[in-house]
Amino acid sequence: MNRIERIAVNWVLFIIVSLAVLAVPLYMIFRAETVLSKGNLYLFKVEPRDPYDPFRGRYLDIRVQQNYVENCKKDFSPGEVCYAVIAKDAKGFAYFSELSTQPPAAGDYIRVKFRWKNKNKSLIELPFGRYFVNEKIAPEADKLLAGFFTDPKDCCVLKVKVKDGQALVSGLNLNGIPIEEVVKRKMTRDSR
């Protein structure tokens, strides 16, 4: 390859990379907007904590209470991609009813990774584990959540929109009120 050819290849590569690095975040936005606008809403019971991501800042680490499938008939290896079928219990909360290697023909599902099996529970890694919050309200949110579960009636719910195997968090509610609103109310109360 002569010098001119090398320069041409280098330019083509640069153009491809320039387009790719612009396309990836745009695609992420498009996919997220599609799920948010057209997806079905599910409510998961969660237990949040407040750690820190060095790249993306403060977030609440959300652990979905039922991050497993009970009595799953199939065996998977750790890290294997599978599809968790979503169902709703009598109170309207979402849970995972089945794991399969192929997307189910009907009903909503989420593309997940299998982690390991613990007795009759097949644990899965969900694509929503984080809820990013403002650095200012994060410590308050953390304090709030630390004392939140003392009353058994308290309920922390994650709102998740689901469409074609993709899941997107649309909010985190404490006893039916968005966490941002609860924290703001508490901060206003404390400042008085």
Added chain:
Amino acid sequence: MASKKSFINWLLGELPDLERNGIIDEENCEKLHAYYSRQIPAGINYQRLMLIIFGALSAVLVMGGVLLLVAHNWQDIPFRIRLSLAFVPLVASLTFGWYTKLDDRNQAWQEASAVLIGGSFAVVVAMVSQIYHTGGMIYEYMFTCLLFTFPLLYIFKGQAYLLLFLIGLTIYNYASLRIDSVAYSWMFLAFVLPYAVYYILKELNSIKMQFICNILIVFIIINFFGFFRDCHAGMFKAGWAVLLPAILFAGKRFEKRGLVLWKNSFLVAGFLGVAAFMTLGSIESFWSGGVSFTSNLSETGLIVFSSLLYLWMLFQMFRLKESSLVIPLILPLAAVAGILFDSEVLVRYLFVLLMVIYGILLIVKSCSRHNMPLLNLGMFLIAVQIIIQFFDSDVPILIRAAGFIVTGIAFLVTNIILSRKFKHVERTGEVLK
């Protein structure tokens, strides 16, 4: 290099005097001046080097600052505006990159462009995943960043970006343990290796090559576990028994190609690694646990990788023709035999024997080359082995004490005698017996 350069400078300074005193005529003076001016070796351009380093460093700092701004999580700003703002650093970096390429700017610009584009892509992905609460685990985030930015290595040929990419790959390797397939780690390694190898061979003996070698050695050693994460401990030990001698062999190859010792990080790391592994191997408990093979991707990969590396070492043995390299070549066989036969005692004594023979071979080689550092390395290996055996066996404390004293004195006396002999040989040109 430095002495040749200073000698030529001295000679060029003398020429006018020689001409003035009639020793050489004007024509010869000009010819000599022209000839020796061309002979001045191209030294390191420190100004240019500083420019490259600070160019890359400024880019890293700018991107670090933008990342921290993102990490602040600006929820007070409406999310559409936040989304638009997320693209500002990326578009600005791409424009900077286009300008660098169009104008064919120097290395500092190339370094800065690669770091800025790679960094701003990481920022925009972080910001989008923050706004939509997506992106999940840190390994998934690193996966996206690494996958779409590796061509920047080849486009801008930047070393700062290579360093950032390897750091990113290390984070990915360890963040994805037990979650993601090891095949992805290998895929990223395959992306970056051709670039690193190309530069090592192209820039041999330059400061660039030294930089790449240093970061590559640290990367290989830190990430060896990450690349073969699902291996049984016994297999992992066997893997190290191949990798460390291979690093030493690579260092020997560079030495043959004229790379000086202080720049040859492969040789230094290889020797220290082999010495450390032989020391550990001569402790019985190191070999407990045996081995089991589950034929998963990591273990199969380790076997293929180690076999290829060993074949390469065999090939290099014929090219290098150095008797002392026989020991590092036998080392993997001894480790594999010990692990396969599950005999801790056998493999331990095999390692003791190998380390002592290696020490003796280095001492013999040092005598023929009149090389004091080599002599001390050989003696160091034997001394380490004596100390290990004293601690690892039930020898009474008085005998241990005497043993240490004798070893210390022997070390000192041999150094004095041989250094005198080497000096004598250098002065007289005699052959050392």
